[in-house]
Amino acid sequence: MKHLLYLKDLDQETISQILDIAENFLNHNNKPIGYENVLENRTLANLFFEPSTRTRSTFEIASKKLGADVINIDEEHSSRTKGETLIDTIKTLEAMGINYFVIRNRKEGVFEDIKNAIEDSTHLISAGESHISHPTQGLLDLVTIRSNKKDFNNIKVSILGDISHSRVTRSLYEGLRIMNAGKIILISPKEYSPDMKIFEGAEYTDDVNKGLKDADVVVTLRVQKERMRNKQVLLETEKYYREYGLTTERIKNCKKDVIVMHPGPMNRGVEIQNEVADGPNSVITQQVTNGIAARMAILSILEERSG
Numbered sequence: 182m183k184h185l186l187y188l189k190d191l192d193q194e195t196i197s198q199i200l201d202i203a204e205n206f207l208n209h210n211n212k213p214i215g216y217e218n219v220l221e222n223r224t225l226a227n228l229f230f231e232p233s234t235r236t237r238s239t240f241e242i243a244s245k246k247l248g249a250d251v252i253n254i255d256e257e258h259s260s261r262t263k264g265e266t267l268i269d270t271i272k273t274l275e276a277m278g279i280n281y282f283v284i285r286n287r288k289e290g291v292f293e294d295i296k297n298a299i300e301d302s303t304h305l306i307s308a309g310e311s312h313i314s315h316p317t318q319g320l321l322d323l324v325t326i327r328s329n330k331k332d333f334n335n336i337k338v339s340i341l342g343d344i345s346h347s348r349v350t351r352s353l354y355e356g357l358r359i360m361n362a363g364k365i366i367l368i369s370p371k372e373y374s375p376d377m378k379i380f381e382g383a384e385y386t387d388d389v390n391k392g393l394k395d396a397d398v399v400v401t402l403r404v405q406k407e408r409m410r411n412k413q414v415l416l417e418t419e420k421y422y423r424e425y426g427l428t429t430e431r432i433k434n435c436k437k438d439v440i441v442m443h444p445g446p447m448n449r450g451v452e453i454q455n456e457v458a459d460g461p462n463s464v465i466t467q468q469v470t471n472g473i474a475a476r477m478a479i480l481s482i483l484e485e486r487s488g
């Protein structure tokens with residue numbers, strides 16, 4: 182395991198190990214117990230070609246806690262604006278001694294080209310690839326689910342929102358399947374329905390109350406306007422909230438101890454009601470804290486396994 186691009190590339194043992202390490206960090210207030218200074222003399226570059234608050238910041242915090250140096254590159258302030266190719270930017274940074282690249286890119290398939298261009302000793306971590314993959318989000322979501330529900334086998338996970346454009350859903354689905362989750366239900370308006378060939382073993386419904394029935398976990402998603410090629414499919418905000426927003430009324434369909442998750446950023450009053458986002462079932466801020474632990478665990482394992 183040299184890179185982390187897709188959760189489907191991992192096996193159950195590796196995911197369990199990542200979750201165990203992350204949970205241990207969380208139990209110690211995100212101190213890197215057992216992995217102190219594992220990234221000493223290593224440098225990590227955050228290259229984000231799409232906006233981010235959570236992923237970029239938590240990678241920076243996680244790698245510094247493990248002893249790494251960190252640099253952050255924004256596309257609009259980089260020489261990419263002068264016509265440099267992405268690969269040339271990466272090779273340039275590699276020549277400066279970068280060991281870990283954490284990259285978010287809006288283009289599908291770009292990671293394969295990067296993987297083929299970098300040195301053998303360089304690590305590549307996807308921080309989000311188009312609508313295809315967001316593996317570290319998937320892992321922090323698994324950490325959050327396991328720490329609240331203890332195991333995956335008997336739980337029902339309902340994912341509600343713009344499924345068709347959601348890399349969060351793709352990665353969480355891959356992780357839940359590997360961990361043998363009980364039931365995965367995808368809920369969306371027909372306009373945002375997924376290609377169910379990608380989600381073998383999951384169920385789809387456009388009936389929100391039916392999809393939420395007896396759920397142990399609900400993951401709510403933002404409508405990803407930036408990924409819609411055909412803007413005509415964009416549903417009017419009030420109609421979306423009325424028909425698919427997660428409200429206190431709607432979560433009454435779920436189990437009493439349901440946990441409500443959202444990868445962020447949230448659009449309050451569009452996909453989620455304030456009272457739900459800030460309510461007793463919400464673990465949304467827990468997800469952010471867990472993001473540091475999950476990313477520390479991933480970096481620790483990549484370093485450990487590369488000898």
Ligand code: CP
Nearest residue numbers: 233234235236444445
């Ligand atoms: N969940 C997530 O990827 O958030 P950011 O876009 O803020 O990184």
